[in-house]
Amino acid sequence: MGRLEGKVAIVTGAASGIGKATVELFRKEGAAVVGADVADGADVRADAGSETDVKRLIDDTVAKHGGLDIFFANAGISGGFASISEQTADDWAEILRINLIGPFLAIKYAAPAIQARGGGSIVCTASVAGLRSGAGGAAYSASKAGVINLVQTAAQQLSGSGIRVNAICPGLIETGMTKPIYDMARASGQEGRIGEINPLGRGGEPEEIARAALFLASDESSYVNGSAIVVDGGLSTSHPTTRRFDLRML
Secondary structure (H helix, E strand, O other): OOOOOOOEEEEEOOOOHHHHHHHHHHHHOOOEEEEEEOOOOOOEEOOOOOHHHHHHHHHHHHHHHOOOOEEEEOOOOOOOOOOOOOOOHHHHHHHHHHHHHHHHHHHHHHHHHHHOOOOEEEEEEOOHHHOOOOOOOHHHHHHHHHHHHHHHHHHHHOOOOOEEEEEEEEOOEOOOOOHHHHHHHHHOOOHHHOOOOOOOOOOEOHHHHHHHHHHHHOHHHOOOOOOEEEEOOOHHHOOOOOOOOOHHHO
């Protein structure tokens, strides 16, 4: 029997990268999975930061499959590496809408459906950028720090519901979001330097994050709640170097 046999799951950001790998793995482990994304390649189109879309996604899944056991709030955008002085309030609003409000909406609307099945698991994609500076732009990093706190708060507020809420903090993973980094390295003949500052000396693969999501979605993590599990090859064990900006520009 698969580790998710008989379970119903929703995965956002499912058209590529971590989301796509997770959909495939969850199905292999026996779950009925609905993959959602704004891009082609998923089962349904849905904007993870839209309250209307998230509510409809959950309602439609429950109607079609008879319930919901797992929600993987994985959709996210990077926003690039622009400095605080270069970003606008609109930049921040859109990054927070997808990366932080999206997981909030997932928890808000998935929790009642999951509780109706006797409990289950909500998993959110955070990032090592949410742990400390140096792994992402300011807005992206702040949004992922928010996700880590959100799962802690949600785990407390859902006490007694049978629902566990956890986050995954990936390091550098080859996905559509990180494609420009990988493309630049390959074009300049520097591919071998990707991931060189973490102890494993390499970047990660989407499947490696999908396996962490499977653990958190399954009963194997039955005593894991309100946690942020780091999957980064050891990157976050050290402090990054400082990037200096001209404060006169602020």
